[in-house]
Amino acid sequence: MSVGKADLHIHSTYSDGSASVEAILAHVEQRSDLDVIAITDHDCLEGALRARDRAAAKRMRVAVLVGVEISTRDGHLLALGIERLIAADLSMAETVAAVHEQGGLAIAAHPLSWWCPSASRAVLDALHTDLDGLEVLNGSFAGVPINWRLAALNAAHYGLAACGGSDAHTLNAIGSACTHFAGDSVGELLQAIRMRRTWAEGGLWSWRAFLQYGALAVRQRVPSLRSA
Secondary structure, rough: OOEEEEEEEEOOOOOOOOOOOHHHHHHHHHHHOOOOOEEEEEEOOOOHHHHHHHHHOOOOOEEEEEEEEEOOOOOEEEEEEOOOOOOOOOOOOHHHHHHOOOOOOOEEOOOOOOOOOOHHHHHHHHHOOOOEEEEEEEOOOHOOOHHHHHHHHHHHHOOEEEEEEEEEOHHOOOOOEEEEEEEOOOOOOOOHHOOOEEEEEEOOOHHHHHHHHHHHHHHHHOHHOOOO
16 A cells, blocks of 8 residues: 655645645645645634635645644644534633544644643643644644654653644645655545554755745734735
């Protein structure tokens, strides 16, 4: 069986990313070897649903898994394979339960990172039997302080699906960190996560992607530059 490659953490202009859904699809289709991508905007499903429908309508090579990065009280959570948005600001336990009610999968995003809201060790200890996976490799600033330790921590204590995601906010960052699985379809990816048979590979964004993100962050935070 072939080995598939997925990026499970990508942001579009529906939240704080710089690229439209259409630009992301074109980039991945033409300039990557990814089989599956998940659009995971902050507390928004619209971009992911649009991307899935566009990819299917155009019969693209790459498949889109609907996802969202949910802001819970205990840190960010990637919800994959859901169709209805789950409210922000619930506890992570409540959010995981809501994801599972829809038949989706719950993955702790950049756990232990101090760069952005992330699950603590105490939260992971309490919820590891309910979570489906850990993002053990994150390509962004959030991954800098944690990537070196998460895979070993997961293997030793949790045994969850080991997932990688670029956390891309620009096109150049897509695919920097990925999840590998047996097969090449969305269904096979979801099954591999459920069976804990995935592995993460890759690294941090390129220096160019870090610079582009820095410029994007400045524009988003300084009102006078938002139209620049």
